[in-house]
Amino acid sequence: MTPHQPQRIRALIDRLAKLSEGEDWAADLNPAQMTALNYLSRANRFSRAPSHVSAYSGSTRGTVSQTLRALERKGLVSERKSETDRRSISFELTDAGEALASAEKEIDRVIADLPEETSAALEAGLENLLRQLLGLRGGKAFGLCRTCRHHRRKEDGGYCELLSVDLKPAETTQICHEHEPAQ
Amino acid sequence: MTPHQPQRIRALIDRLAKLSEGEDWAADLNPAQMTALNYLSRANRFSRAPSHVSAYSGSTRGTVSQTLRALERKGLVSERKSETDRRSISFELTDAGEALASAEKEIDRVIADLPEETSAALEAGLENLLRQLLGLRGGKAFGLCRTCRHHRRKEDGGYCELLSVDLKPAETTQICHEHEPAQ
DNA sequence: CACTAATAGTAGCGACTCGAAACTATTGCA
DNA sequence: TGCAATAGTTTCGAGTCGCTACTATTAGTG
Numbered sequence A, B: 001m002t003p004h005q006p007q008r009i010r011a012l013i014d015r016l017a018k019l020s021e022g023e024d025w026a027a028d029l030n031p032a033q034m035t036a037l038n039y040l041s042r043a044n045r046f047s048r049a050p051s052h053v054s055a056y057s058g059s060t061r062g063t064v065s066q067t068l069r070a071l072e073r074k075g076l077v078s079e080r081k082s083e084t085d086r087r088s089i090s091f092e093l094t095d096a097g098e099a100l101a102s103a104e105k106e107i108d109r110v111i112a113d114l115p116e117e118t119s120a121a122l123e124a125g126l127e128n129l130l131r132q133l134l135g136l137r138g139g140k141a142f143g144l145c146r147t148c149r150h151h152r153r154k155e156d157g158g159y160c161e162l163l164s165v166d167l168k169p170a171e172t173t174q175i176c177h178e179h180e181p182a183q
Numbered sequence C: 001c002a003c004t005a006a007t008a009g010t011a012g013c014g015a016c017t018c019g020a021a022a023c024t025a026t027t028g029c030a
Numbered sequence D: 001t002g003c004a005a006t007a008g009t010t011t012c013g014a015g016t017c018g019c020t021a022c023t024a025t026t027a028g029t030g
Helices: A005-027 A031-042 A050-057 A061-073 A095-102 A106-113 A116-137 A169-173 B005-027 B031-042 B050-057 B061-073 B095-102 B106-113 B116-137 B169-173
Strands: A077-081 A089-093 A151-154 A157-160 A165-167 B077-081 B089-093 B151-154 B157-160 B165-167
Touching: A005 A031, A005 A106, A005 B005, A005 B031, A005 B106, A005 B116, A031 A050, A031 A061, A031 A089, A031 A095, A031 B005, A050 A061, A050 A089, A061 A077, A061 A089, A089 A095, A106 A116, A106 B005, A106 B116, A116 B005, A116 B106, A116 B116, A157 A169, A165 A169, B005 B031, B005 B106, B031 B050, B031 B061, B031 B089, B031 B095, B050 B061, B050 B089, B061 B077, B061 B089, B089 B095, B106 B116, B157 B169, B165 B169
Parallel strands: none
Antiparallel strands: A077 A089, A151 A157, A157 A165, B077 B089, B151 B157, B157 B165
16 A cells, blocks of 8 residues: 555546547547436436536536537437426437447446456445545535435335425436435 | 446546546646646656557547647656657656646545545456456556566566666556566 | 668647637526 | 526637658668
8 A cells, every 4th residue: 555546546547437438439429428428318307407417527508518419419319398497408318329328338348247346346435435525526416316315215116305206216216416415 | 236337337437537637627737638747757767758658548649749748838748869769759757747746636635535445445446447448458558567577576676577677666666568467 | 781661759630629708598586 | 577597509719639641760671
């Protein structure tokens, strides 16, 4: 355990991310587009607006606007205007978008092949790291609905006390932009 | 352990890398420049040429050429022409470059604060992942000199059997572009 | 030793991306 | 009703990246 460990770990994360990004180009998507597509594929129906993508990815609304437009041109997402708030838009993945988002990347296969102990420790460590870092910066966590303090379990899914809506079982494991850690 | 674990881990890596990149801009460096600077600060004296940065970072030589020129403009690196091979150049960090490369980023502090068990497991998992991935792609590992199969320990440092040179103790923990895993 | 191939690095171009600022439209607030 | 805040878009300019072509140097081959 040398004193340079933090920088080594940071370098590993950066390098792995770069290697993973490399695969995006094969699908004709730049990294920002792939990030948005992946986010949308995992976000719940209240969290699929441009501003949410913007908050998640850390880029401006203007940039995200262009990114989503590019995804739409490529037929991967489609926009749906809100009926309650006529300013807001929600993006949904098309079948092609779903296929692309759920496509297994080379790095996924490698992760899947790791010993379960290793991958579990890896996930826990990364999650811990992200939580600490977001805590320092006041950033939003975008955690899973089910782990939010506004979430109540029900026999057939869940219930969000913040938005006052029932949730299907599948929805409780999606990302929510309103997420606040339990407790 | 859901079936989506690989994608969750990939998303965590990507997001952490993005958050870490965000800090680069504070130093007036774009991510590519910060990657090059960090690489140069950790590479041994045989591994500081543009082509090595190119192989490490995965961008083209042309791009790296521009990146290094930007770093030179900012006074962070200085070039030194080789005497043996007049085509090749080696880049060294200036004092300002050293200072910037070794500056602690917010994410480093967070990593340093993790329980030792967690960070050790994290590093091991990430290294494992990188090794597997590079193995699949035939990419170079850029590992530490000391862990290379051409390295022999000596009482006062080490010796590289590939390049036939003696190594100071500090050099044995630097990155080498010729690195091949032991055994 | 000459000739060719390979390597190291650079230059210029074009496509694209990103962020900043200004803008429209809609909603909330007082 | 009027003003501020919010959601999203547009435009523009700086900068980046990869590609191709180029020079210079070194290695390989007969």
